Amino acid sequence: EKGFLQMTEVNVGLAGGVAHVRRHFGESNARLMIYSARRFYGPELHRMNVASLCTTPDELLPAANEIAAQIAKASPSAVRAAKKSFQTTEGLSIYDGYRFEQTQTKALSGSEDTAEAMAAFREKREPIFRD
Structure with missing residues (x-):
């Protein structure tokens, strides 16, 4: 404020x-x-x-800590990829930005984090990401 x-x-x-x-x-x-x-x-x-x-x-500080905790629960590799997408796609056309993001998604789709997220969903539990 x-x-x-x-x-x-x-x-x-x-x-x-x-x-x-x-x-x-x-x-x-x-x-x-x-x-x-x-x-x-x-x-x-x-x-x-x-x-x-x-x-x-x-x-x-409590609000910042809450956001940090939410980010910390996410897949570290996916957060890194999202950060890279923000940095890389600024100034690109929507088409080119989308194409870049698709390369990120394709690279992540075979990762351990994605497999863990899918298993956690099937087992109705929170994923535990290791990085």
Whole structure:
């Protein structure tokens, strides 16, 4: 709630950040942010769909720990592949991004983690991934 994002370039005679801000905030919000140099606080960033969560300072660490625990339960190789997909597909067309993701999926489909997930599903239990 207390964290904020601010693009102050226009206040110091510069005009940077436009491409990045436009991509993540949309045209209208990017123009407001760049032209006005005003602060956008957590709740507003959350409403703008730029922040995934907005917490009080006291809730921040428990919320981060909960997310970390959720990620830790997932297949480590699949999380790594997802991270690689985010990094690799940025800027690609939808078609090319999808093709890259399919190579990731194909590579993972024969992994021990996938076999464990399928066994866990059949046995109605949580998967135990080893990496």
